[in-house]
Each structure stands twice: as C-alpha cells, then as structure tokens.
Amino acid sequence: MKFKKIFLASFLTGAIFFGGFGCASEGADNSNVTPTKNIAESNNSAPSNESKIPRQDLIVYSSPEKYSYDDFMHDLKIIENNYSSQVQIIKLCDTPDGRGVYDIVLGDINGDNQVLIFGAMHAREYITTQVVMRQLCEAIDVLNGGGGTYRGISDAELLKGVTIHFVPLSNPDGVSISQFGLSGINNDSIRNQVASMGGDYVQWKANARGVDLNRNFDAGWYEFGGSSYPSSERYKGTAPGSEPEAAALISLTQDYHIKRAISYHTCGALIYWYYKQSGEVLAQSQKFANEISSATGYPLDDDYTAVDAAGYKDWAVYKLGIPSITIETGAESGFYDNPVPQRFFNGIWERNKNVVYATAYELKY
Secondary structure, eight states, rough: OEEEEEEOOOOOGTTOOOEEESSOOTTTTOOOOOOOOOGGGOOTSSSSSSSOOOGGGGGGOOOOSSSSSHHHHHHHHHHHHHHHEEEEEEEEEOOSSEEEEEEEESTTTOOSEEEEEOOSSSSSGGGGHHHHHHHHHHEEEHHHHEOOETTTTEEEHHHHEEEEEEOOSOHHHHHHHHHHGGGGGGOOHHHHHHHHOSGGGGGSSSTTTSOOOOHHHHHHTTOOOOBSOOOOOOBBBSSSOOSSHHHHHHEEEEEEEESEEEEEEESSSEEEEOOOOHHHHHHHHHHHHHHHHHHHHOEEOGGGGGGGGHHHHHHHHHOOOOOOEEEEEEEESSSSSOOOOGHHHHHHHHTTTHHHHHHHHHHHH
C-alpha cells in the first residue's frame, strides 16, 4: 500500500490536498500548496525554531467529554500548520463512511528504531484517542525545549534516533457511531446498514461495516468464531485485513519495519503482551512489557486465551516477531465501564505520560 502525505491547510473549508508521493484528490488544485519538508531531511535532535504546543488552541487539552473526529482534525490542522518541519502527516486510508485514518510521524521516517502507538480501534474506547494525541503533543514539546527525564535520561535524548508513528484515531467511523449514533453517519446506505444491525450505539465497537477491527488480523482468525454477521462487535470480517482500517495498520507495520507496537484499549488497568512467541522474540517481548509495566504501574497479563483472538497485538507478535503490547486503560480507579467518562482521563494520563520515553529507553538500552 502506498500512503499519501496530506496537507491540512484547507480542511475546514472542505478541501484536502495531497503531496509527498505525487498523489492528489480528484479535482483538487494543489498548485499553491507549499510541500511540507520531508521528515527524513529533519533532525529531531537539532535545536528548533518552533515553540511549544499552543495548548489553548488544541481541543484535546480542553478535556471534552467526547473528543470527536472533527475535534481531532481541528487539532491535526494546528499541528500541521505549526510543526511541519518536525512532523509528517500521512493519510493511511479512507474509511467506508468517508473519513481518514492518519499517521503522524515524529522522527526520521527512514530510521532504524520505529515505534507504532495507536488508539480507538474499538469505537467506544475513544478516550484512548486523547491519550495518544497528548503523547504526540508532549513529544513535540520535547523537541522544542520541553520535557523532563526518564530513568535519569532527558526525554529529548531518548527521542534521538527513534521514530514514533502516532495513529490516535484508527476507527473514526466507529467512534462517530458510538458518540453520535445514527446521526454520526454520513452515508445514507451505511446508515441504513448500521440501523439494520441494531444494538446499543453507545457501546459500538466495530467500524461502519460492522466489522470488529481487532478481530480482523491473521492470528487465530480462522479459528475465531464470534458473530456470524456484521454487528456492533465480534464480527471478524470476510478475511484477515478485509477492512481498510486494519489493512492500513498492516501495511504501516510492514512497510516501516516497526520494532515496537502499542495498542490502546479500555476498560481495564493491565498490559497484555504474550501470544505464543518464543526464543529471542519472547525475551524481547518480556523486556518491553516489563519496562512499560514499570512506567505505568499496570500489571502484566500473559493469558491470551482470556480475550478474543485475531487482534493486532497477536498478529504483530506471532506473524512478524514484533514485541507488541495492548495497554488496557480506564479502570485505574476501579471503574469498569465503556465509554470511559472524561473525569477519569487525568488518572489515565498520569499512568501513560511516560510510555513514549519508556519505549524509546527499552529500544535503545
């Protein structure tokens, strides 16, 4: 899959321009768009002329009860406008209901140490989008003179030579359904299909086609039963990677030779890390999981049979040999419910604010 670098300057007026790989949306005029500097030409350890993230302008810092796709795009536009020399924004795919899944890359896109962090694969778990967005914004701050230390090493030093792929909103259609019900669907045909599936839209986990994206990966997919038809959850699709959102994550992981991967979910307070790996992959996976457990305070759980198969983490570990973890958040206070209320975000953030730097530390030392 060839990904497209996107320019968001005209998002609010409805026009989206593409560049980088020479792709353009049909009918779009990008003659007046100044191409963003290729991240491979940037040095994320060099002094920056940029300033820290303007928190007052970003919706993610206002703690909205529902951080929507439009909110995310608003914040992404600000990041693109202000930090184009430090980030590369790549559109991974279009979703069935006409939204985009975006990869925000911090660091050298051709670097050796590449990490993937993504959230909101399950629609009702949309508070994880805010977690990943905050991690992205804090990392940008580090490149502009902010940050602290992790294990006695400055955050800036830890980010040197490490590339982070942030995919905060990997299931935007599903999130819109969970947040706004049928009114959150753009396409009339899709709206009718979702209505025919029934169920509690607030508790929706699937994408707009009724496929549970975390059951759409080739790790126990053929053995997994689940729902036999499109549904709000547990329908695995017609084949591994059948959904554009899952296929995009598969391509990203393979094309950029990801070395560590983190998938955020709710509602729990633990880390899943094991899926049949052995040898060196097992040793690396244990080291990675232990580091993140130490940074977050979440205990480790190695019982992969306790959750449904065919998830991203299982596929990345088992098929590609990539140490990968699923971080379950939201139950830090003993509250187990989805969607996780916004009032619990600060507790989640305190546990997860050092995950980026802990990952970089484990990868480098």
